[in-house]
Amino acid sequence: MSLGFSISPASDVPIFRQITQQIQRAVATGRLEVGEQLPPVRALAESLVINPNTVARAYQELIRDGVLESRSGRGVFVSKRRQVFANSERIRRLRLATEQLCHEARLLDFTVKEVQALLAETWQALESQAEGSEPPSKKTQK
Amino acid sequence: MSLGFSISPASDVPIFRQITQQIQRAVATGRLEVGEQLPPVRALAESLVINPNTVARAYQELIRDGVLESRSGRGVFVSKRRQVFANSERIRRLRLATEQLCHEARLLDFTVKEVQALLAETWQALESQAEGSEPPSKKTQK
Amino acid sequence: MSLGFSISPASDVPIFRQITQQIQRAVATGRLEVGEQLPPVRALAESLVINPNTVARAYQELIRDGVLESRSGRGVFVSKRRQVFANSERIRRLRLATEQLCHEARLLDFTVKEVQALLAETWQALESQAEGSEPPSKKTQK
Amino acid sequence: MSLGFSISPASDVPIFRQITQQIQRAVATGRLEVGEQLPPVRALAESLVINPNTVARAYQELIRDGVLESRSGRGVFVSKRRQVFANSERIRRLRLATEQLCHEARLLDFTVKEVQALLAETWQALESQAEGSEPPSKKTQK
DNA sequence: GTGGTCTAGACCACG
DNA sequence: GTGGTCTAGACCACG
Numbered sequence: 161m162s163l164g165f166s167i168s169p170a171s172d173v174p175i176f177r178q179i180t181q182q183i184q185r186a187v188a189t190g191r192l193e194v195g196e197q198l199p200p201v202r203a204l205a206e207s208l209v210i211n212p213n214t215v216a217r218a219y220q221e222l223i224r225d226g227v228l229e230s231r232s233g234r235g236v237f238v239s240k241r242r243q244v245f246a247n248s249e250r251i252r253r254l255r256l257a258t259e260q261l262c263h264e265a266r267l268l269d270f271t272v273k274e275v276q277a278l279l280a281e282t283w284q285a286l287e288s289q290a291e292g293s294e295p296p297s298k299k300t301q302k
Numbered sequence: 303m304s305l306g307f308s309i310s311p312a313s314d315v316p317i318f319r320q321i322t323q324q325i326q327r328a329v330a331t332g333r334l335e336v337g338e339q340l341p342p343v344r345a346l347a348e349s350l351v352i353n354p355n356t357v358a359r360a361y362q363e364l365i366r367d368g369v370l371e372s373r374s375g376r377g378v379f380v381s382k383r384r385q386v387f388a389n390s391e392r393i394r395r396l397r398l399a400t401e402q403l404c405h406e407a408r409l410l411d412f413t414v415k416e417v418q419a420l421l422a423e424t425w426q427a428l429e430s431q432a433e434g435s436e437p438p439s440k441k442t443q444k
Numbered sequence: 445m446s447l448g449f450s451i452s453p454a455s456d457v458p459i460f461r462q463i464t465q466q467i468q469r470a471v472a473t474g475r476l477e478v479g480e481q482l483p484p485v486r487a488l489a490e491s492l493v494i495n496p497n498t499v500a501r502a503y504q505e506l507i508r509d510g511v512l513e514s515r516s517g518r519g520v521f522v523s524k525r526r527q528v529f530a531n532s533e534r535i536r537r538l539r540l541a542t543e544q545l546c547h548e549a550r551l552l553d554f555t556v557k558e559v560q561a562l563l564a565e566t567w568q569a570l571e572s573q574a575e576g577s578e579p580p581s582k583k584t585q586k
Numbered sequence: 587m588s589l590g591f592s593i594s595p596a597s598d599v600p601i602f603r604q605i606t607q608q609i610q611r612a613v614a615t616g617r618l619e620v621g622e623q624l625p626p627v628r629a630l631a632e633s634l635v636i637n638p639n640t641v642a643r644a645y646q647e648l649i650r651d652g653v654l655e656s657r658s659g660r661g662v663f664v665s666k667r668r669q670v671f672a673n674s675e676r677i678r679r680l681r682l683a684t685e686q687l688c689h690e691a692r693l694l695d696f697t698v699k700e701v702q703a704l705l706a707e708t709w710q711a712l713e714s715q716a717e718g719s720e721p722p723s724k725k726t727q728k
Numbered sequence: 729g730t731g732g733t734c735t736a737g738a739c740c741a742c743g
Numbered sequence: 744g745t746g747g748t749c750t751a752g753a754c755c756a757c758g
Contacts, residue, residue: 600741600742600743601742601743637743638743639743640743
């Protein structure tokens with residue numbers, strides 16, 4: 161199962177975005193280590209049963225963002241550059257995403273308690289999902 | 303005072319969606335009251351410097367969702383608020399929105415506590431906004 | 445066999461509405477199955493000799509109502525059936541439709557018995573149509 | 587209260603259509619007799635708080651259909667011509683309206699029993715409404 | 729090739 | 744003057 165990537169084709173999140181997110185997450189948690197090589201575009205595309213262009217695009221975007229780097233003729237690797245976002249940028253993005261959730265929830269007539277509960281539950285689910293496919297590491301201890 | 307709608311054409315959020323969000327927001331906070339008339343399609347289009355069709359589409363969508371209603375030949379009005387979605391659908395939509403926040407937050411390496419805190423704060427801010435512009439009523443008591 | 449959609453441009457029912465009705469019908473009777481792909485916007489537009497935007501609008505509306513779903517770059521598909529509307533909203537919509545029939549029938553000087561009889565007969569016809577094109581299943585037993 | 591006409595401005599049925607329907611009904615039930623004069627356009631418009639053009643349009647359409655007739659300079663009267671629809675036309679229209687209700691109801695997941703019940707109830711309501719504003723007549727006995 | 733969004737402009741129904 | 748529908752055509756994102 162190598163990297164444990166998976167995509168849901170019916171989702172409204174574009175496939176290439178699902179891939180970039182999973183790679184980012186794998187790098188962030190150490191499942192993919194600095195300098196490690198990523199699967200060739202065609203191999204990953206085949207194993208996910210998707211178009212190679214889509215994988216290529218995901219890699220491309222992460223190369224642009226400095227998460228990956230391409231060594232010509234040899235493949236794509238996890239880049240040494242790490243800190244992707246400045247702190248202010250992290251907070252700005254979180255704030256935006258939080259506001260969107262609040263708006264939606266209020267339109268749908270939920271209470272803040274209900275949202276908090278679902279958030280905790282959802283986080284928990286993602287957590288255990290991530291742990292399941294990760295090798296033991298400092299990150300998973302927290 | 304006008305309704306203070308504004309759009310940023312460069313955003314990746316479609317213009318018509320920016321409009322529906324602002325109208326929803328205005329209705330939720332009481333800035334637009336039940337029965338109140340919205341600006342004519344052409345007028346709003348002109349003031350936002352966009353095509354009337356785009357405004358019409360935003361209105362149309364909110365009419366379908368029961369937020370607005372069209373009175374033929376006379377204009378578009380805020381309709382009496384009613385629960386349009388089944389509980390299962392409400393939860394489905396909340397779940398989607400929550401997952402998006404969780405994913406984003408985890409990519410940005412926040413803890414669940416940090417997210418919960420920001421959520422509470424954001425909700426609080428929206429709450430007091432809504433109360434501030436509503437006339438005193440039973441609703442604000444609860 | 446194609447889906448046999450057809451529109452009459454002279455009707456007072458808007459074209460996009462004629463399309464949504466026919467798709468709903470096809471889904472309800474099982475002629476279109478869950479997960480099945482709909483004809484591409486451009487193809488359907490061409491075969492009906494109408495503008496692609498009009499087809500797109502019909503698809504769009506059914507996507508919002510949860511009947512169809514769009515998979516980006518790949519097309520539009522019949523989505524898993526789910527109850528989108530709250531009970532109050534379901535009843536509100538049924539009530540509207542019923543009032544329209546009653547008004548029409550009374551203008552035409554029919555008795556309630558006559559209407560009830562025709563209703564039963566019409567329902568029956570739709571029922572057997574739906575069963576006829578469905579694969580045998582628990583549903584058809586009830 | 588003269589003819590007891592009433593319109594609901596928020597309805598999705600156009601106002602002129604609401605008027606034509608009520609006049610047709612009044613003629614059909616004998617509340618308006620052959621040869622009887624209708625209220626002047628301006629008077630009716632004023633009493634319903636609507637635009638005179640709208641009333642004029644309703645009268646116009648009924649004149650075209652032979653229900654009313656205009657005697658120039660003296661006003662608009664209930665015409666002697668009666669039979670508005672051939673029997674085949676009556677049935678065709680009823681069938682259409684019935685099918686529409688059935689489709690809507692089935693999409694909303696109602697059973698035929700539920701629809702029948704609501705139909706009976708709705709009819710009943712219209713009946714007593716009509717009786718309330720009608721003078722006793724053969725029609726109201728049935 | 730697939731749908732999604734937007735503009736420009738026309739025509740219509742309703743009031 | 745109000746919104747509703749439709750066409751024609753462009754450009755974009757995704758695969």
